[in-house]
Amino acid sequence: MPEITLDDLQYDDxxxxxxxxxxxxxxxxLILLYTIxxxxxxxYRGNAFEFGTGSGIISLLLAAKLKxxxxxxxxxxxxxxxxxxxxIIHAGLEERIVxxxxxxxxxxxxxxxxxxxxxxxNPPFFPKNIGKHSLSKEKLYARHEMLSTMEDVLxxxxxxxxxxxxxxxIYPVARLEEFLEKVxxxxxxxxxxxxxFKDIKNQSxxxxxxxxxxxxxxxxxxxxxxxxxxxxxx
Numbered sequence: 615m616p617e618i619t620l621d622d623l624q625y626d627d628x629x630x631x632x633x634x635x636x637x638x639x640x641x642x643x644l645i646l647l648y649t650i651x652x653x654x655x656x657x658y659r660g661n662a663f664e665f666g667t668g669s670g671i672i673s674l675l676l677a678a679k680l681k682x683x684x685x686x687x688x689x690x691x692x693x694x695x696x697x698x699x700x701x702i703i704h705a706g707l708e709e710r711i712v713x714x715x716x717x718x719x720x721x722x723x724x725x726x727x728x729x730x731x732x733x734x735x736n737p738p739f740f741p742k743n744i745g746k747h748s749l750s751k752e753k754l755y756a757r758h759e760m761l762s763t764m765e766d767v768l769x770x771x772x773x774x775x776x777x778x779x780x781x782x783x784i785y786p787v788a789r790l791e792e793f794l795e796k797v798x799x800x801x802x803x804x805x806x807x808x809x810x811f812k813d814i815k816n817q818s819x820x821x822x823x824x825x826x827x828x829x830x831x832x833x834x835x836x837x838x839x840x841x842x843x844x845x846x847x848x
Contacts (some may be wrong), residue, residue, distance in 0.1 A: 616618070628678060629705075631691065631701055632669050634656055636750055636753060637753045639815065643671050643727050645841065646672060649782060654680065656679065656680060659683045661683075662734065663730040663732070663774055664685060665733065665737065666689060667688065672734065673702075674796065674839075683710070685711045686786035687765075688715075689713070690715070690718065690755075690762070721770045721774065722777050728776045729774065730775055731775075731776055734782040735783050736783075736785065738756060738761075742759050744758075762794055767798055768796055771844065772803055777846055777848055778847070779783070779845070780840060780845055780846075782842070783842050785839070786835070786840075787840055790834060802847055803846060804845050805843075806823050806824070806844065806845045809843075810831065810839070811837060
């Protein structure tokens, strides 16, 4: 049996079970969580979807902090799915977080279209053949696009979000140009803003859709990550 750690999330007595030598959540998850809450507000009421929940950290904290949100989260890796299930049960949030062991590439097999008000994902950061590959399959699949790609996540959002629904994704700044190109291929998905971060304590700046895309370049040299906010239109 893998060795499990129990990590204090420092909110409302929540704890996160994670594999000690497998994939472990990083500050990327907290940056995405911070941005979602900042943009939606604590009074937000709606039905949200998470593409690839891992051990469940974002859904757990989001459900704990936003009392009127319900979340459906999917996870393809069996080991992470089981951890997320335990974490949700121990947090007492199983009535507000529905967890499904599902492949995000086959989203139409699981859900009807336009089902969710909001969607979010901390997806694999690296293309399949880029960067150092971990010997741990759990880490490898969570960090590299072996089981889902950027296009898979965007297509899922496009299919699942209601009109005027909002999507949030986090990626390394190195993939910004690729991201802009892929979003542009989805006619119903409009980029509304991008927030840039050096790290969890330092936000570099914010680009809004009212600005020219050329203005994006001034933030890329100062940042490590970006969180994109997308709106679904008619």
